[in-house]
Amino acid sequence: MTVSKTAEKSAEKAAEATKGRKDPPEALAEALQLGELSEQLGYVLKRAQLKVFENFLRCVASLQLTPAQFSVLLLVEKNPGRNQTEIASTLGILRPNFVAMLDNLESRDLCARIRSTNDRRSHILVLTDKGKAVLARAKKLVASKHEARLNDLLGTANREALIAMLSKIANEF
């Protein structure tokens, strides 16, 4: 590629600038300036989301549940008798991608697919007894560890305001 004349000049200046600076471990490299990045909603949203998912995974590690799997179990429990298409589309999961997810949950005996007697193309989804028990334990872990950690950080009122704003963005943006 070709670099413009002025780009070359500023590049030389930049390269010169590093001459006086020692690299670690000789000296601690100065932290970079985030600048406008720290005000970019998308940026902080993505970083926060990664942290929250990471913490969620740690909190329910004993149950081996991902945030996506937890959301499926919650939705099936709340809406018994719905089929795969309905559950998947509500969660924003494409039907083809939902198949392997359900295979996993079903192989662990957490939920079951039942052929609908009404429309034999459909698979009705239900939680097994084990699925209900695991979900109940997951809810307790999430409340006592995950949500509690967040309440400590923000305060309960702020946490609720945060969720309200995020819901508004998710639904109306």
Next chain:
Amino acid sequence: MTVSKTAEKSAEKAAEATKGRKDPPEALAEALQLGELSEQLGYVLKRAQLKVFENFLRCVASLQLTPAQFSVLLLVEKNPGRNQTEIASTLGILRPNFVAMLDNLESRDLCARIRSTNDRRSHILVLTDKGKAVLARAKKLVASKHEARLNDLLGTANREALIAMLSKIANEF
């Protein structure tokens, strides 16, 4: 797999329940109950993040910039003279994955890699003139379309409070 006795029973009940309900387009399927899902921070965070990225892409579509590319340009502009490792790690991008990203930006003449005269292993990153111009246009589009849309939805004060809370989560959770 095997379904427990009670799971079979609730499954039959669930299958029965669908008999009386017509599927679309014969009748509108009732919307599912989100239940506790709408209070799960991780869930609303992820859905909101997807919407925000989607809107960002539309707003800067004329410049063909992704949120990740925008963040690289912003950070390089704010921190001229830093190398690939420093820029990548600040953004949470792994060095191997940063190579293709830079190849893309450099092939479009938006930024340039310059061998450091100080440490010939390093590539100093700088924006080209075109990169600076594109970034300036991107900032204007983001401010006038993306951020403005968000201010309309939440109000400026709420938008700032939201970013402050997300930053806190990203940095301290």
Next chain:
DNA sequence: TATTGTTATACTCTATAACTATA
């Protein structure tokens, strides 16, 4: 010996087309 940029590679997510069985 350690670090920078790089390649190769693999695994997860996400997205689309097309098949089957049912309607």
Next chain:
DNA sequence: TATAGTTATAGAGTATAACAATA
């Protein structure tokens, strides 16, 4: 003809190991 579940597949995004050049 259309729909539900499925398969195959392709593309992002993300992760680790290892190599060449340099320190």
